[in-house]
Amino acid sequence: MRIIALAALAGALALSACGKKEEEPVVNNLVEPPVENVIVEEPEAPLPPPGNNASAPEPAPPPSISEQQQILDDAEATGMTARLDRSADDASNATD
Template identity: 55%
Template sequence: MRKIALLTLAGALALTACDRKPAEEPQPANNMIEVPEESIPANEAEATTAVPNNTAEEPKPAPPPSVSETQQMQDDADATGLTARLPDDSSGVPTNQVRQGE
């Protein structure tokens, strides 16, 4: 167990010794470059261009529905078969059973 620990420690030390970076050189005190005046572009006023109006007209509100909300709900339910009704004479009798008395 001690041998493994010593080998691990020696390997870690070897890797840290190889990873060392050389000392950084000191930064120069003045690293600015002077630009000669003839190479500086002159500020010329550019002509302003008209910006096109890209705004759209405000959309008009939707017209009120011609059918009431409850009537529309009833129509949708009728169309999907959710309001199927049984005839009055067989109301309350499941479809898989026969009425007694027949």
């Protein structure tokens, strides 16, 4: 049994040694594009450094709506006035 294993191992080593070839050097076959001479015209004087010269806009004045009107507008926008009876509200304001 040992003789068969030894013969198989010797045969495998012999076959692996015969199959190797010398590696050829890798040649780069790519062609590089030609370099174009581009003339860049530079300004005669250097440009000033960029700066933030913009001023902030003035805030808008607050709206001229009464506080009661603002409350009603907000309530209407959220749907809180859907069941409100306007005639009852008008009658209570008339007695004040």
